Amino acid sequence: FLIQIMGNQVFVTQVTGSTSIQAADSTAINGSITPTDKRIGFLGLGLMGSGIVSNLLKMGHVVTVWNRTAEKCDLFIQEGARLGRTPAEVASMCDITFSCVSDPKAARDLVLGPSGVLQGIRPGKCYIEMSTVDPETITELSQVITSRGGRFLEAPVAGSQQLSNDGMLVILAAGDRTVYEDCSSCFQAMGKTSFFLGEAGNAARMMLILNMVQGSFMATIAEGLTLAQATGQSQQTFLDILCQGQMASTFVDQKCQNILQGNFKPDYYLKHIQKDLRLAISMGDTANHPTPMAAAANEVYKRAKALDQSDNDISAVYRAYIH
Amino acid sequence: FLIQIMGNQVFVTQVTGSTSIQAADSTAINGSITPTDKRIGFLGLGLMGSGIVSNLLKMGHVVTVWNRTAEKCDLFIQEGARLGRTPAEVASMCDITFSCVSDPKAARDLVLGPSGVLQGIRPGKCYIEMSTVDPETITELSQVITSRGGRFLEAPVAGSQQLSNDGMLVILAAGDRTVYEDCSSCFQAMGKTSFFLGEAGNAARMMLILNMVQGSFMATIAEGLTLAQATGQSQQTFLDILCQGQMASTFVDQKCQNILQGNFKPDYYLKHIQKDLRLAISMGDTANHPTPMAAAANEVYKRAKALDQSDNDISAVYRAYIH
């Protein structure tokens, strides 16, 4: 790999013989965005999707929304969004349709199911999968979309509900580079940086690895906090010391604070980080690469799920250590 | 626990009935230190000890040094230190003797062995154990020192060779509070903050938990970097993305940079973090508290040790993932 930085752009070049086959790009954090005049569709108004759509609207995009439970759309319609009745309708009405749902099965159903996206895809239309799924699902979706003449980009995001609301997500894109360029105003609206990582599947791979690291970090923090308590130490002091050292990070600070306050309101669902760990482990499996830390973390999250923490924040893995 | 912050002091109060039995203190980062006029002894000039002694000398302390391999003392004698021939001699010549060695056995031998510290302890003399050891060892050392009329403090440090050189360590102290106060100029010289955590053993407990977290973080980072490579992703891009997100920290950044540069020069020995993990797991054992992340990490470090990485930096755990 060759990495070149020019202005706010990062070019990741994988040298195969003498040909560059990948390039990366990073858009700026920018108050003055000129919104694309293309019609934008958005499927899925969960923790992440809601903030993204708000920011798209705020920056002047024309957005048609759809959600499995339709009531969630009302708020966005009041903010100026249009209502799509089915994924197929949204895809056929819009130039660029984004999807942001919970897992590989939901992402696949949205495209392939009855009244699915595929029925609305025509040559030239763009479909952008923002869900964090496995590379195989991305490959499959890319194939079916392009087989109908559509253009496909994957663009999973690193972040949380808060960062989504703040338009500060980090976006990992891969697939059709022209789609990436066509929706640059969208990515500027929702994120602080975006990376273009080459062929479809690479963003899924990278995102799963990042979330794997996050899941293992979170379990480790919970393990530290509970061991402090179990050995008679102050958890607050433990956090104070941790925040004085080199491991200090926004993540460590916020998650610990929330745990100490007993606040497990979801910023990122525990069930989703467990799904990400599972997919990352499986990706390691395919690559014959051991991931013992992720494997250990995955078991702790499974215990947390058995304790009914699925719909709480990932920090609720803490409870797997005290029950 | 009750935590009160007054100026740059943190008081950790554990309420038992109505009596406060613990207090914490944090000294300022302070250019103008008035060095104590007490004679300081220092045993152990390893990665951490060397930087500490330099800073003690720089801030005007009178320091007598001893090291198992005597040549290491020369440099410090040139900087103004005196030479002690045995641990016993240092302890008997000095008012306050610090020790900073590699593991519980070395710490115990230094005190109890032939020509050991214990033979130089007289009523009123202070002994400060800075090695990261288990709470049982601290309890034992505290007992033997105080049984001779000595005063005992444990003061393990969080940090690395670099932070030690920079006088930016975080110091966790526990034991005899009067010792903590008597050597405040020493702690100011070597660290950016110090915490006083109550009875002897608490600092060992807290330090082991911190290092357990650090060890698991490090293994997780190595797991992420290697999985990126195994799945065809750029490790540099992985790091760039990581550093854009909430998990960004000095630790993540420095360790990844070093790995990408193939630089495994020890800032903290891999064999020592493995020892710390072992001791933390054992502490969890005593408390009937599962530590599955630490247990997984410990096995990865054991593999790294089997690959001859003991004397490299903790980041060399990376090699356990690629061999």
Next chain:
Amino acid sequence: FLIQIMGNQVFVTQVTGSTSIQAADSTAINGSITPTDKRIGFLGLGLMGSGIVSNLLKMGHVVTVWNRTAEKCDLFIQEGARLGRTPAEVASMCDITFSCVSDPKAARDLVLGPSGVLQGIRPGKCYIEMSTVDPETITELSQVITSRGGRFLEAPVAGSQQLSNDGMLVILAAGDRTVYEDCSSCFQAMGKTSFFLGEAGNAARMMLILNMVQGSFMATIAEGLTLAQATGQSQQTFLDILCQGQMASTFVDQKCQNILQGNFKPDYYLKHIQKDLRLAISMGDTANHPTPMAAAANEVYKRAKALDQSDNDISAVYRAYIH
């Protein structure tokens, strides 16, 4: 559950209200088998399939075989088997078609792919899936076969190449009970016992759990043998002592013997036990049930795969401990 034993039959009854919805059956080890006059098809002549087909032929069944690499069929044609050109042809020529392939993808492709089984299925025809796959795959195959009027049974087997050759497999069957009864002479030919476990999917679940236990046992044995060596003990004496105690079993004895002789000829492929562990862990995932032993074992097998042991026996996990 209610378990009743009558003669050599085991009835597993799950009481829901007052209705029995499951029943189990166990066929005898029986030298005098009257072979069914139904035409038998067999797809997949790997380690397990080869022995099964030999025993079907020996006991007088009329068998048509197909294998992805056709040369493997020759031997069986010499023993009296007929050759099928495609899975579709075998299914359409035979009354009862068995399949025994390596993993869920291969099992699904065999049915759904070009010239696949599905194209040969007509009302009344029986399809018996003997591959060890996940319950979801079984459910899917069951649905497509029955949607064409076919009758579906799953019948994964516990055992090894040796037991397959000896006709001593243990067969777990579930799905359409009439199929189970129609091919009882086949099961008598290949196995020492068969269990009927109710609705399709149950045999896959049970088999995955059994193989999960086997995979963890095998990794544990390898861990013991290598720790013996690493601490200066005789591995042979370790085995001798193990075989004197209550943990003694054919499995422990044979696997240890093979390891001590450096014989890793596949009796059951290492890559297959790793696949089974993965599927069992995933099944636990769906059920929110932690499986930390399987998770640890899975990582050890992944390391063994990275060391090129995929096509060796499961006992080659030993090598993951010594490299």
Next chain:
Amino acid sequence: FLIQIMGNQVFVTQVTGSTSIQAADSTAINGSITPTDKRIGFLGLGLMGSGIVSNLLKMGHVVTVWNRTAEKCDLFIQEGARLGRTPAEVASMCDITFSCVSDPKAARDLVLGPSGVLQGIRPGKCYIEMSTVDPETITELSQVITSRGGRFLEAPVAGSQQLSNDGMLVILAAGDRTVYEDCSSCFQAMGKTSFFLGEAGNAARMMLILNMVQGSFMATIAEGLTLAQATGQSQQTFLDILCQGQMASTFVDQKCQNILQGNFKPDYYLKHIQKDLRLAISMGDTANHPTPMAAAANEVYKRAKALDQSDNDISAVYRAYIH
């Protein structure tokens, strides 16, 4: 290593240059034992010690017993044993003193504590440590006993309360071979086989590895049984199938039966197998040998201990999987 079998004797020979430095021996299961006329002492009447002493008495040995809680001695006094008031007294009154207590600390205290064995040791007296402890403890005890002119043997046993009662233990001995020979009638009375493994420490090592394997097997079995339940399968059928296959063993059968009956009466204490796992992991640590299965098992047992299962049988690890 060279292994020779002559009659019922096994000779383990480690060839260093041309000198044999180890030898192993196996005594027969023998109804007609001629009891030694040496006076036998026995310290520790727990699960294992009780059965051993009964068998020593039954076979005609003269035995003096001591136990921390003296009431347990009464039963044996009725059977003909004499009462010792302190470990020191027993050691000074007897020619050969056995000890069988719970962990390294108890074993060390018994010898080194007030009124300890050491005070009764005179030149020629034999001390046999039967507790399962770490090799370091054995080395230490061997040194102190021999420094007083005593003769030292370690002789930990593989088995359970039932096997102890039945005189069917497997004995691993190492240390002073003359002691091993002098008490052969004792080993014949309590065990079905004994092995002599060379220098002191080897029996501890071998026993820890065996118990490590046992602990991992037990956790694996519990994981299988609970996953069966969590996925709707009959646990009894699971056991039936397991017992038809090559993994069938007395251990698997008995432990599963007990679990299915909810019988967790201790045959071997859960807290002791956890202690053994801890010591085995630590031994691997010293040898730089990863033991990921044992590490995973250890965490499950720690959870079981947190659920108050310490004084139940090892099979109570089952409860860590269902709570």
